[in-house]
Amino acid sequence: MRCREPAATQLARQIPAVPTQTVNEPKERIRELGQSRHLRRPVVHLHVDVDVVVGIPRCFELLIPQTLQVRRQRSRTRGGEHRVDEGDGVLDDDNLEPVVLTGTGVQGDARYKLEVTVVRDISPLTCLEVSLHAGNDLAFVGATVNGNQIISANNRVEASGMCIIHPDAEAVNGFSGTITPGATTSGITPRTMPDPENVFEHYKLYGTEIPLAALPTTGGVATIGRVLLSPADNPFGAVNPQGVYVVDCQSQQLLIHDSRIVGTLVLLNAGPGTAVLGSMNWESAVPDYPALLVGGSLELIIGSAELSEADVGVNLNPPTTPFESLFDADLTDTYPSVIKGLIYVSGDVASDTESLPFEYTVPVDVSIDGALVVGRTLNSFTGVMSLTYRATYLNNPPPGFYMMGGMMVSPGSWRQVVD
Numbered sequence: 001m002r003c004r005e006p007a008a009t010q011l012a013r014q015i016p017a018v019p020t021q022t023v024n025e026p027k028e029r030i031r032e033l034g035q036s037r038h039l040r041r042p043v044v045h046l047h048v049d050v051d052v053v054v055g056i057p058r059c060f061e062l063l064i065p066q067t068l069q070v071r072r073q074r075s076r077t078r079g080g081e082h083r084v085d086e087g088d089g090v091l092d093d094d095n096l097e098p099v100v101l102t103g104t105g106v107q108g109d110a111r112y113k114l115e116v117t118v119v120r121d122i123s124p125l126t127c128l129e130v131s132l133h134a135g136n137d138l139a140f141v142g143a144t145v146n147g148n149q150i151i152s153a154n155n156r157v158e159a160s161g162m163c164i165i166h167p168d169a170e171a172v173n174g175f176s177g178t179i180t181p182g183a184t185t186s187g188i189t190p191r192t193m194p195d196p197e198n199v200f201e202h203y204k205l206y207g208t209e210i211p212l213a214a215l216p217t218t219g220g221v222a223t224i225g226r227v228l229l230s231p232a233d234n235p236f237g238a239v240n241p242q243g244v245y246v247v248d249c250q251s252q253q254l255l256i257h258d259s260r261i262v263g264t265l266v267l268l269n270a271g272p273g274t275a276v277l278g279s280m281n282w283e284s285a286v287p288d289y290p291a292l293l294v295g296g297s298l299e300l301i302i303g304s305a306e307l308s309e310a311d312v313g314v315n316l317n318p319p320t321t322p323f324e325s326l327f328d329a330d331l332t333d334t335y336p337s338v339i340k341g342l343i344y345v346s347g348d349v350a351s352d353t354e355s356l357p358f359e360y361t362v363p364v365d366v367s368i369d370g371a372l373v374v375g376r377t378l379n380s381f382t383g384v385m386s387l388t389y390r391a392t393y394l395n396n397p398p399p400g401f402y403m404m405g406g407m408m409v410s411p412g413s414w415r416q417v418v419d
Helices: 027-034 203-208
Strands: 001-010 045-046 051-055 062-064 075-086 097-109 112-123 132-134 138-141 144-148 151-153 156-161 169-171 184-186 219-225 244-248 254-262 264-268 275-283 292-293 298-302 338-345 365-374 378-381 383-387 400-411 415-419
Touching: 138 151, 151 156, 156 169, 203 219, 203 244, 203 264, 298 365
Parallel strands: 132 151, 132 365, 138 156, 138 378, 144 383, 151 169, 169 184, 219 254, 244 264, 254 275, 264 292, 275 298, 275 338, 292 338, 338 365, 365 383
Antiparallel strands: 001 062, 001 075, 045 051, 062 097, 075 097, 097 112, 112 400, 112 415
């Protein structure tokens, strides 16, 4: 967007004296200007959340609109123009959108414009550095863990029974039991974790609600089962173009089983016994979004058997949601049972089947292609867990999984603007 400000802050020469004007800037600013003498021309320091030095042509003045003034500089009426443009022209809808700043230097009839793009500096949470992390303990009971990346805990890693843990393990406060054949490292710095209160906010804002009352029940328990859920297919209501669906479980149990999901499923207020089970083929629709976010605890009891259209009685790769670019109208396809993406559970994760409203005899064999972040404890996990780490989320952390810093100049974005 373009706008003309009636008041501007004059930062270069001929600053007039007014009763409350700070004529002499702090010593550190004078020192900064002195360090820029090699430019052999007037120098202006912009302090809009970033510290940069701008060399401008001799005898020019840089005018910063009043809306961008900082520190203790006073504004005075002066013609000046700026542009703040973040793509959609709205500054307060997304903290991560880039901002384009244009400064105009004026001397007589001459004008000189410089433009720069500033972006938000973000740092991924360090829990995304590993394939499995718990905010408290990792506790395995007779489990086999396969993986190509470290697993870690902000307290302890415990193994009882005949555990086989192939990945290297790290813990803040040590280990109990035998962790083998992977190596162990204790005394690590605790890894940073999502805020369990705020991690869901972005997805709640942009997601589409699936009312709990819209779900069928099995043994009196709400169920998402034997369905295709994607940006183009939602058997429970309106579709969401990013495949983000939000279910408020209202502290009740919810079961997710034997389905293909292409999207991000957000479970709020998950009740005891909430579980993902059976054969699941699951991936996020947005590449760097999580696949599953759970506010509460989760039983993770997926099996390794392929998901079969014939078994569920639903075509899972229609033209609206192809699988690996293939689609058809039959019921003869099968899909690997795997969750591809980031899983976050704010409470505990376990592999208990006792709370299910039916007998469940499928051996637990969980396959995760991405990362699993457990807010509290991986509690007495039994069975097999195979972890294939993806750095996608570390390199491009999704909303709720990064810490925000200040604004920084986008490299190579400085340029002169010619009207």
